[in-house]
Amino acid sequence: MVPVAKDQSRLLVVDDEDFLREAVAASLRFLGYDVETAATGQDALRLAREASYDLMVLDVMLPDTDGFEVVTALRRDGQLVPVIFLSARDTEEDKVRGLTLGGDDYMTKPFGLDELAARVRTVLRRSRPEAPSPVLEFADLELDQESYQVRRAGHLVELSPTEFRLLRYLMLNPGRVLTRSQILDHVWDYDFGGKSNVVSTYVAYLRQKLCRYGPDLVHTQRSIGYSLRAPRPGRQGASGEP
Numbered sequence: 001m002v003p004v005a006k007d008q009s010r011l012l013v014v015d016d017e018d019f020l021r022e023a024v025a026a027s028l029r030f031l032g033y034d035v036e037t038a039a040t041g042q043d044a045l046r047l048a049r050e051a052s053y054d055l056m057v058l059d060v061m062l063p064d065t066d067g068f069e070v071v072t073a074l075r076r077d078g079q080l081v082p083v084i085f086l087s088a089r090d091t092e093e094d095k096v097r098g099l100t101l102g103g104d105d106y107m108t109k110p111f112g113l114d115e116l117a118a119r120v121r122t123v124l125r126r127s128r129p130e131a132p133s134p135v136l137e138f139a140d141l142e143l144d145q146e147s148y149q150v151r152r153a154g155h156l157v158e159l160s161p162t163e164f165r166l167l168r169y170l171m172l173n174p175g176r177v178l179t180r181s182q183i184l185d186h187v188w189d190y191d192f193g194g195k196s197n198v199v200s201t202y203v204a205y206l207r208q209k210l211c212r213y214g215p216d217l218v219h220t221q222r223s224i225g226y227s228l229r230a231p232r233p234g235r236q237g238a239s240g241e242p
Contacts, residue, residue: 008034009033009034009054009055009124010033010034010035010036010051010052010053010054011028011033011034011035011036011053011054011055011056011057011120012035012036012037012038012044012047012048012053012055012056012057012058013025013028013035013036013037013038013056013057014037014038014039014040014041014043014044014056014057014058014059014062014067014070015037015039015057015059015062015086016039016040016059016061016062016063017059018039020109021037021039022037023113024057024113024116025037027113027116027117028057028117028120031117033120036051036053039063040062040063040064040065041062041064041065041066041067041069041070042064042065044056044058044062044070045070045073045074048074048079048081049077049079052081053081054081054082054124054127055081055082055083055084055120055123055124055127056081056082056083056084057083057084057086057116057120058070058071058083058084058085058086059085059086059087060085060086060087060089060094060098061087061088061089067083067085067086067087067098068097068098068101071083071098071101071102071103072101074102075101075102080102082104082123082124082126082127083102083103083104083105084103084104084105084106084107084116084119084120084123085098085103085105085106085107086107086109086111087106087107087108087109088108088109089108090108094106104123104126104127105119105122105123107119134146136168136171136172137171138171138174138217138228138230139214139217139230139231140152140153140154140213140214141167141171141210141217143164143167143168143171145168148164150164150167152210152212152213152214153213153214155212155213157209157210157212157213158209159206159209160205162187162188162202163202163205163206163209165186165187166183166187166202166203166206167206167210169183169186169187170218170226170227170228171228173227173228174227174228174229175227175228175229176227177221177224177225177226177227178225178226178227179224179225180199180200180225182225183199183225183226184198184199187199187202199225199226203218203220203226206218214231215231216231217229217230217231
């Protein structure tokens with residue numbers, strides 16, 4: 001098992017078999033997780049009610065209750081902690097019951113620690129909210145890299161896919177002069193050696209659309225390339241040649 005970068009996730013491992021419980025906990029700690037353990041359902045409920053966990057690895061067959069009842073009680077409390085069930089019972093009925101009660105995965109014993117670690121990573125990744133879509137901003141421009149929408153001073157600007165990629169590359173490098181060769185390489189994914197006029201043509205298209213709602217933001221560095229710059233006070237419309 002290869003260690004990974006430390007994960008700040010907090011896990012609770014619940015199993016009445018001492019050796020298995022400690023083996024699972026040790027393997028997950030080795031991978032960088034913060035792990036606590038419990039041997040009974042009551043201990044698991046107490047710990048889960050006292051602290052917040054990112055995931056619970058829960059044995060179904062416990063000495064005082066079963067894991068299904070533990071999850072039922074947690075869900076009744078309004079706790080949505082993700083749960084991976086462990087069980088020697090491998091019937092389809094048990095698996096369906098566990099998942100229906102709110103379990104996120106169900107593993108039958110015996111199992112491999114590497115497989116458990118992989119499932120822990122998968123459930124954690126699935127249970128975490130997705131990061132908000134990255135929005136690039138420059139002056140009064142907004143470019144949403146997920147929805148592929150561009151707005152200028154609040155107005156929606158309709159761009160072709162190539163115009164969108166060109167503007168995105170400029171917005172990722174504000175103030176930096178980008179050569180025609182660099183733009184070709186990043187926007188078109190091939191190299192014309194800087195000799196093609198396709199860049200100047202698309203810069204002109206982009207300028208025309210953006211300048212409908214404000215002063216020009218695309219600066220021409222003659223014989224070199226282009227950059228995105230804040231407009232000078234009082235300047236309106238397109239400036240410079242493509």
